[in-house]
Amino acid sequence: MFAAGAIGSVLLKRNNLAANAWGGGLAIAGSAAGLIFSTSILFNGNGPSFGTASSFPLLDITFCLDQLAAFFMMVVCLVSLLASIYSLGYVRHYYGKYSVGVLGFFYNTFIASMVLVVTAHNALFFLIAWEVMSLASYFLVIFERREPSNVRAGSLYFVMTHAGTVFIIISFLLMFTLAGSFDFEALKAGVASASPLMKNAIFLTALVGFGTKAGIIPLHIWLPGAHPAAPSHVSALMSGVMIKTGIYMLIRIYFDILPDTYEWWGLALLAIGALSSLLGVLYALSEHDLKRLLAFHSIENIGIILLGIGSSLVFSSAGMDSLAALALTAALFHTLNHATFKGLLFIAAGSVIASTGTRNIEEYGGLIKFMPLTALFFLVGSMAISALPPLNGFFSEWLTFQAMFQGVASFDAASKAIFILAIASLALTGGLAAACFVKAFGITFLARPRSDAAAAAREPQKVSLLAMAGFAAVIAALGIFAGSALREITPVAANITGTPAIATATNGFQSVSIQDGFASLSMSAIFVLFAAAVVSLTAAVFILTRRVQITRGRTWDCGADLTPKMEITATGFSRSLITVTRGVLRPQRETEIEYHDANRYFPKTGTVTMWLHDIYQAYLYQPLQELTTVIANKITRVQSGNTNAYILYIFFTLIGILVMMDLKP
Amino acid sequence: MSVTLVIYWSLQILLIPTLSPLLVGVTRRLKAVLQNRTGAPVWQSYRDLWKLFHKNEVISEDASWIFLIAPYLVFAVTLIVGASIPLITTALSNHLTGDFLVVVYLLAFGTFFLALAGLDAGSAFGGFGSSREMMVAALAEGGLILSLLTLALLSRTTNLIAISENIHALPMASFTPIVLAFISFSIALLAENSRYPFDNPSTHLELTMIHEAMILEYSGKRLGLMEWTSANKFLIFISLGANLFFPWGIASSLDPQPLMLAFAALAVKAMIFCAFVAVLESSIAKLRILRLPELMYTSMIISAIAVGLVV
Helix, strand or coil, X not given: CHHHHHHHHHHCCCCHXXXXXXXXXXXXXXXXXXXXXXXXXXXXXXCCEEEEECCCCCCEEEEECCHHHHHHHHHHHHHHHHHHHHHHHHHHHHCCCCCHHHHHHHHHHHHHHHHHHHHECEHHHXXXXXXXXXXXXXXXXXXXXXXXXXXXHHHHHHHHHHHHHHHHHHHHHHHHHHHCCCEHHHHHHHXXXXXXXXXXXXXXXXXXXXXXXXXXXXXCCCHHHHHHHCCHHHHHHHHHHHHHHHHHHHHHHHHHHCCCCCHHHHHHHHHHHHHHHHHHHXXXXXXXXXXXXXXXXXXXXXXHHXXXXXXXXXXXXCCCHHHHHHHHHHHHHHHHHHHHHHHHHHHHHHHHHHHHCCCEHHHCCCXXXXXXXXXXXXXXXXXXXXXXXXXXHHHHHHHHHHHHHHHHHHCCHHHHHHHHHHHHHHHXXXXXXXXXXXXXXXXXXXXCCCCHHHHCCCCCCXXXXXXXXXXXXXXXXXXXXXXXXXXXXHHHHHHHHCCCCCCEXXXXXXXXXXXXXXXXXXXXXXXXXXXXXXXXXXXXXXXXXXXXCEEEECCCCCCCCCCHHHCCCHHHHHHHHHHHCHHHHCEEEEEEEEECCCCXXXXXXXXXXXXXXXXXXXXXXXXXXXXXXXXXXXXXCCCCCCHHHHHHHHHHHHHHHHHHHHHCC | CCHHHHHHHHHHHHHHHHHHHHHHHXXXXXXXXXXXCCCCCCCHHHHHHHHHHCCCEEEECCCCHHHHHHHHHHHHHHHHHHHHCCCCECCCCCCCXXXXXXXXXXXXXXXXXXXXXXXXXXXXXXXXXXXXXXXXXXXXXXXXXXXXXXXXXXXXXXXHHHHHHHHCCCXXXXXXXXXXXXXXXXXXXXXHCCCCCCCCCCCCCCCCCCHHHHCCCCCHHHHHHHHHHHHHHHHHHHHHHHHHHXXXXXXXXXXXXXXHHHHHHHHHHHHHHHHHHHHHHHHCCCCCHHHHHHHHHHHHHHHHHHHHHCC
């Protein structure tokens, strides 16, 4: 179905309207079919595995839809379904500017490849799907190719993702040397007898390879450039789903394929998760480009998911399988939740950007009056990502917290200290995310417009609003009915760790209890109580004050003329937090003041520019690049341009191969 | 569920909003006495609220519906939190909303809307108030969560009412982490309630204010709700401090006599907290805003040590 969508939209390239309807429509149909299929598997236990042998050796096209694959396929299809609905309206602003048919082709290819990635059961086949996914998303990133910054972001993405793929290939080859086949089942059997060194090597290469795709710090540098550059419904997919394929493979390899994990793996993941979540949110705070801000929040949320996976690995290495299942459930739940609210935030941001023509938050303001529904949906997403109850973000963070509390309670010394640090960083992350979304929502939608473009903003098409409403409904439902959702996700984790989690969902008010009542809560009760409190309070105040009059007046600003310049800006809002974390962020500031007179008494205009020193560029990637250049220069000597020399090289290589073949028993 | 239980629950929910203005009045009176002033009677805060609820209201033209509903939302948050924490008895167990993370994040919900309301009118004061509030709230949350975690690990539950019940029975060995966690909690209490040295609750000077700046554009009944909310929050934090760290006197049943005793115990403990805040506000200066994080990091580190000490 995706293939039909892809080919059809290229054929209909000439006609924008038809291409959009065909490409978008088939993407919707495909995602809906995939969603129904994967959900039915989730509810009914393990799904089918099927495959065909191809004419190439080692490459079997095999699929396996176990619970884990079905879960991730469900996430992929859910987000693509809503993003595709949104695209029907959103893509219209590309008419006449860029080819919609090409967009439709890569969009459908992208979704199809993501579905293949999570369902493939053969490493070679997986790598092909993975590569198709990377390339399709690369072409989507550079879709608005007339912007030089997009092309630059695309190139960085291209380089980084292939550097990651190199590590993935090494990882699979290491496993292949033990198994002799690329089938996941065979790999699993082969790795069972691996030496500790080998297992550590596989762990590290997989971590670097899939971590690059997931966007963990310090491998994240492509992410804040690439996600904003793509069209917004693609950003929603990249941020909401594509980076999760990295998470999927980490779970697949560490839990399913590699047996008997080591404790330090989990601890390392915990440390990386803590670092990524905290730094991700701090960088997001300093960002004034709405989509870059959201992209940094993806890094933060990947960090939170890794906290769950890390805890789970620590527990499973210690043999505490039910706790491992609990932590893994938290990670999976957060994966689903992040896909929903980040999808919503990206498409809502897309509407704002399409309507105002800029990504700079400073030029927005007061949009809630011109785009009331978009504002409402963006608010729902902001509240969910800030982990405010009763929405879904809170519940999965609560589960992650509880899993780590169990870690503190059951370990000693170094492991305990790392758990405490991880808890502290998650606590700080929650607060900072709230601060960041007060900024993102407040500066964008509240107060007065700060530019003419903002004052002329209008609501997007109805179909786009429908997609946003769909996301918001899923977010609210996953929050309020978290108990039921948990009951469906628990078996997925239990299927991997072998033991069901201790978390039990009971029916009364959707309440959930962990570890024999160590902790319990009911999201429904929170919602019902809250709604009841608001309603009764409003009624009481209304009755008490029904004779009071309300007048509308101007905001008081010490008698001065009120201009939009008096509102706080995004830079101003985050300045205090950036200043107190300057040890990590390294902010730089430049003040430019123009004066009326030579004596510098009467300033005319003033500009303050704040930016962050890119420490990864300076301390990690710059040295790496220099090293590469040095090595490349050394190697140039081999390339003499002399044909005889080249023939000599070929000769030596041949002899080398022959000797190796001979030595091999 | 029996009728009496419904009555007890309603009483518990109404307890916080009924008593919180009194607490603010007492703190102000104590401060006045310490500063050689006579001060207003302790009932003055009730009169203020009554007055505000009967005044006409002016709302900024720039404000949206966020500004209009925020006071109701933040007040409703304090009502649910009031039902989720131990006040005078541990017999009313709450396994639905009584988790400490629920309470912390519900309070964050309130802060979130308070800060949005501060931005909504588009005044320079409100914006800076929101910015500062979010900085303080974000950094205070770490200390708050870790200090409550210390108690949760000691009492083997994260349910606040159950913590209050279990802390009683602990051996002396757990005394050190409790005291450390309490120090950390106190710092978070001052930060979350806009008290010295974080904020000055009694001025409208733009250099010093955080909370007052955010609610500057409010008037009439909405201002009344906002003031009342911050009083509620103050009482919530004081009861948490009193009943979790030092749960002496709290009733474990619903019989009238222990309830009366528990009420008296809570009153005495609350009075000590008020005196502590009043002394603090009369004796030290407010810290520079960029020095505040040091205090909050201290709070976090102390409670991290406390968590580490729990065996």
